Amino acid sequence: MLRISLTYKNAQAQFVHESGPIEFGRGPQRDVPRRVLLDPSVSGDQLRIEEAPLRRLLIQNLSKRFPVWLTGGQMIVPGGQCEAPLPVRLTIGETLLKAEEGGEGTYFESMRTVERPFRPGESNFLTGLPKEEGIDAATLARWFEAVVSVQRASVSSGEFYTQTARAVVELIGLDRGLVILKRGEGWEVIAHHDAESSHTTGASFSRGVLERVCQDKRTFYQDLADDAPSASLLEISAVVAAPILNDDGEVVGVVYGARLLKPGSFKLAIRPLEAQLVQVLATAVEAGLARAESEAQASRRRIQFEQFFSTELARELDRDPSLLEGREREITILFSDIRGFSRVSEKLTPRETCQLAGDVMERLTVRVLEFKGVVVGYSGDGMLAMWNAPTDQPDHAILACKAAIAMFAELPALDDLWRERIGGPLGIGIGINTGRALVGNTGSRTKFMYGPQGHAVNLASRVEGATKHLGVPVLMTGSTHEKLRGELPARKLCRVRVAGIDGAADLYELHTGSVDAAWQSLRAAYESALAHYEQGRFAEACRTLYPLVSGPEGQYDLPSLTLVGRCIECLKTPHKSFDPVVELVQK
Secondary structure: OEEEEEEEOOEEEEEEEOOOOEEEEOOOOOOOOEEEOOOOOOOOOOEEEEEEOOOEEEEEEOOOOOOEEEOOOOEEOOOOEEEEEOOEEEEEOOEEEEEEEOOOOOHHHHOOOOOOOOOOOOOOEOOOOOOOOOOOHHHHHHHHHHHHHHHHOOOOOOHHHHHHHHHHHHOOOOOEEEEEEEEOOEEEEEEEEEOOOOOOOOOOOOHHHHHHHHHHOOOEEEEOOOOOOOHHHOOEEEEEEEEEEOOOOOEEEEEEEEEEOOOOOOOOOOOHHHHHHHHHHHHHHHHHHHHHHHHHHHHHHHHHHHOOOOHHHHHHHHHOHHHHOOEEEEEEEEEEEEOOHHHHHOOOOHHHHHHHHHHHHHHHHHHHHHOOOEEEEEEOOEEEEEEOOOOOOOOHHHHHHHHHHHHHOOHHHHHHHHHHHHOOOOOEEEEEEEEEEEEEEOOOOOOOOEEEEOHHHHHHHHHHHHHHHHOOOEEEEHHHHHHHOOOOOEEEEEEEEEOOOOOOEEEEEEOOOOOOHHHHHHHHHHHHHHHHHHOOOHHHHHHHHHHHHOOOOOOOOHHHHHHHHHHHHHHHOOOOOOOOOEEEOOO
16 A cells, blocks of 8 residues: 655645555556646656565656656656665646555544544544534635645745744644754754744643653644643643654654643543644645755756757756757867967966966856757866757857857957966867767766767867867867858868878868868868879879968968978978878877
């Protein structure tokens, strides 16, 4: 037997499930008993649970889209299942579900039995709730309004607990209401409310009653005897105490009510229905605390996501965390680093070195996020970013290249800040590649690290390293260039084999300056010379390149100089076997 409670926004439902599986979702019931949920953020078929041996619960995620979250952040992926010890609290969409073990003496069974009559000198526990007479619609409406007002109050404010204590008095009709939270081995009254302000001991309570609540984790009510009550109960006619449980089923607090002895009047007992209402208020507090914890977890997730993602994407991921599951997809990867950082850091103090890296990474990160990229992480003076994960971006290659151009545009301002201190110009290198990779949590369960893995990532890293050898700030592979569809200026530089990677790749320079007639002429001449070189026409290549290397001193096009050098070497050794692919043996 399972006791199940469902909380969605300000609405709560509780019921008992006798045996066998039960399903939850927005769709209609079929072969298995079902509770239809009004939550639009769950699937038609979302969840199936069933009591398992050894006080455990079998949980199956029936959805093909949405995950199920257990307390502590454990995720059950769509189509997945797991077992968890009872009691269990889990989140589906915006709905909180709590399942507890049922059985003799449980709260739900007690609602169907009858209370024993009060006998002097004897304590009565809440073991039965007989049918109450004379409760009209107006009273019921007042009760529900009070419970809803408690649920709506913000848990982060004292008003949440104050409303609960007030409801014990004004809703139920007791003389005193307290909300008491467990603090280590002791107790602290968080809120109290008396029917009459003249009472001076409004915060007093019986520790014995609270200890019994902690021991049995059940709601108690007690009508006090005439003979020698404890000091804490001298003016008390009857008390009721309902536990507030956390996600692990442990007592973290108590909603406590008391009826006072009044001069010249008879003792008044706590009625079963009154005890039940105190239990309902305690459950409302539980739901509020669970909601607060859920919101805190969501806030922590958003903070974590916003370290890597744009604000808009962080909100989307918070709504659907399943987007972070590992999956293979085509992405565009960007690597960047600071040129000569090891040499530069020798001229700086450790504090200045960290400040330099921080200044550069902060500006480059802003540009990545501006063009809707994901900052995967930093490594010393380097940064890794990607596009088209976790959400689809049809123009991911274009966005990555635009980000690279914007990143390079940050150099003049950074150079003004640091040139004097580092003794020379500040430079960066950027490598871009498009390909398929496995994208997901590349860290561990304890340290989240969302990013890509695979050949495409390794190639992008090598392309960034190639910028040093080829003398250009931004390089991309042919797979990225193909997706630009001519929207951004680029020229083909060569075909290379890089260290640690089989096969060759075409490399293109992404132009970061103005696209004027001079640059267009340079691109046309260079690509013509490259075609001559790759086809073994070395002299023709040199003649084509001559105008590009005969400009004013110090203003040479470095790729043209490099290509002339290769052509000259081939002319000097005409009988040597020729391979147009450039070997880059260093990373």
